[in-house]
Amino acid sequence: MSLEQFKNRNVGVQNYTTLDVGVSPTTNKAKFVQFITRAVKGELFVGLWVTGKAMFKALFQGDMHTVKYPFEKMPISPRYRAIHDMLRLLESGSYRCIGCGLCEKICISNCISMDTRYDENQRKEVSEYTINFGRCIFCGYCAEVCPELAIVHGPRYENASEQRAGFSLFEDMLTPIDKLNLQQEYDGFGAISPNADENIKQTPLAY
Amino acid sequence: MGETVVDLLPEVTWVGVLIKAVLILAIISALAGFGTFIERKVLAFMQRRLGPMHVGPYGLLQIAADGIKLFTKEDIIPQNANKFIFKIAPVITAATAFIALSAVPVFPDFTIPEFIPVLGGVFVPSIASDLNIGILFVLGMMAAGLYGPLLAGMSQANKWGIIGAARTAVQFLSYEVVTGLSILAPIMLVGSLSFVDFNNYQHDEGVWMMFYQPVAFVLFLIAGFAETNRTPFDLLEHEAEVVSGYATEYSGMRWGMFFIGEYANMITISVIASIVFMGGYNPETMLFGFSIGWLLIMLKIAFFFFLMLWVRASWPHIRPDQLMWLCWKVLMPLALINILITALVVMV
Numbered sequence: 001m002s003l004e005q006f007k008n009r010n011v012g013v014q015n016y017t018t019l020d021v022g023v024s025p026t027t028n029k030a031k032f033v034q035f036i037t038r039a040v041k042g043e044l045f046v047g048l049w050v051t052g053k054a055m056f057k058a059l060f061q062g063d064m065h066t067v068k069y070p071f072e073k074m075p076i077s078p079r080y081r082a083i084h085d086m087l088r089l090l091e092s093g094s095y096r097c098i099g100c101g102l103c104e105k106i107c108i109s110n111c112i113s114m115d116t117r118y119d120e121n122q123r124k125e126v127s128e129y130t131i132n133f134g135r136c137i138f139c140g141y142c143a144e145v146c147p148e149l150a151i152v153h154g155p156r157y158e159n160a161s162e163q164r165a166g167f168s169l170f171e172d173m174l175t176p177i178d179k180l181n182l183q184q185e186y187d188g189f190g191a192i193s194p195n196a197d198e199n200i201k202q203t204p205l206a207y
Numbered sequence: 208m209g210e211t212v213v214d215l216l217p218e219v220t221w222v223g224v225l226i227k228a229v230l231i232l233a234i235i236s237a238l239a240g241f242g243t244f245i246e247r248k249v250l251a252f253m254q255r256r257l258g259p260m261h262v263g264p265y266g267l268l269q270i271a272a273d274g275i276k277l278f279t280k281e282d283i284i285p286q287n288a289n290k291f292i293f294k295i296a297p298v299i300t301a302a303t304a305f306i307a308l309s310a311v312p313v314f315p316d317f318t319i320p321e322f323i324p325v326l327g328g329v330f331v332p333s334i335a336s337d338l339n340i341g342i343l344f345v346l347g348m349m350a351a352g353l354y355g356p357l358l359a360g361m362s363q364a365n366k367w368g369i370i371g372a373a374r375t376a377v378q379f380l381s382y383e384v385v386t387g388l389s390i391l392a393p394i395m396l397v398g399s400l401s402f403v404d405f406n407n408y409q410h411d412e413g414v415w416m417m418f419y420q421p422v423a424f425v426l427f428l429i430a431g432f433a434e435t436n437r438t439p440f441d442l443l444e445h446e447a448e449v450v451s452g453y454a455t456e457y458s459g460m461r462w463g464m465f466f467i468g469e470y471a472n473m474i475t476i477s478v479i480a481s482i483v484f485m486g487g488y489n490p491e492t493m494l495f496g497f498s499i500g501w502l503l504i505m506l507k508i509a510f511f512f513f514l515m516l517w518v519r520a521s522w523p524h525i526r527p528d529q530l531m532w533l534c535w536k537v538l539m540p541l542a543l544i545n546i547l548i549t550a551l552v553v554m555v
Contacts, residue, residue: 044521044522047521047522048517048518048521050521051253051517051520051521052253052517054252054253054254054255055249055252055253057255058252058253058255058256059252063255064255064256064257065255065256066255066256066257068257068260
């Protein structure tokens, strides 16, 4: 393929329909005829019909597009990076974090700080773990680097707080033990949103 | 003398007129507030939204919330404004809108039922004053209402306000001739300027005036939209072009009075269109043995009010020069031809 072909590879194959804008009249007689045809064509009533139909559909056929936000929420994409969640192991219920400290190391805004110790079985456990959401830029490196899929980004995006430094403790982000069966596995950064099937459309470009 | 309040009430006594005036003021200003709610709701539905929902059931108390907001807002008067004119301009708009309604009959005359304590059996003509020049008075008052925007725009020392005032003048010069000429043809048929005579004429003929005078009806509707400053002709305060036009510097209740006036004018135009062109109230329209003329005219008024909102949701608005072109070069000749033909028919 030559460069010229490559540049024009999408031109003229999409079946564009050109709008029929007609020709602007020049003579007075043609102007008058255009005025009369437009005046009696009833295009204004077409406009009324469109809005009237929209109102009828919205009222009686449930075609209302308002999302009453605090009471109902749109499904959020799994790619969205919101407040972190700490996941548990589904079998035992103990938390997945092994205290390796990779998330603390990789955090580019230095908002994760953790402290670990050895427990009585000489296994490492997390004694302190906080994320400062006043500093966090939600880059997602911590979730990406975690070898155990312990820290992930959850769906909680309402993170307004009274102070700039909003700390979140390990226990706050940890899946509650009684809600273990509701724990969602993290789909990963390439995942599609739950309502992806509804949103799918045919691509307009003909390759 | 033994004269009680009840004896003073019928017809033209000052007590009756006073009561009616207070009723008009109370009901119409409440309806004007309610009109803003209806407008927001209808526009929302046509755009597939819900509109106000949170204050009261289905947002019904939104008008109360808006009212409290308007009353408690700071009333700012610009430093370089002509303060006296700035202050009275909203009053002109609101007052003329209510004065216009005093000569408009809305319901058939009725007698207060006997079982109501003090007032039972009193005959009530449902018009504050049945002027023999009713139509001229109402149209004149509504036209005088445009002095509100004009003075407001010129007094506020704001460039957007000046543009709004200039547009008011353009609009005023454009539609006024069409309003008068379009309604002249029905007047020639009826031979009276009183609204009551219009109603009775259509009752006697058995046909609505809009079928006798379709051209006059359409012309009057177009001019009415321009007169009430509604969407195809909302040049005065079109936000996308002139910020808020004549109302740019207004805040609080002064701003609110402009809008009470505008919505009262919408109601007035709806009432005039219903009475002059769509049969009005007809006290002898019966349904199951009850006179339903009052209900029908309410439906007609509601239809015209809804039409204004519907048009606002559907149509784009035009430029001031287009409005002038339309009114002087298209509508006025049409109105004159209509008058000529009507005159020939009446003469023959």
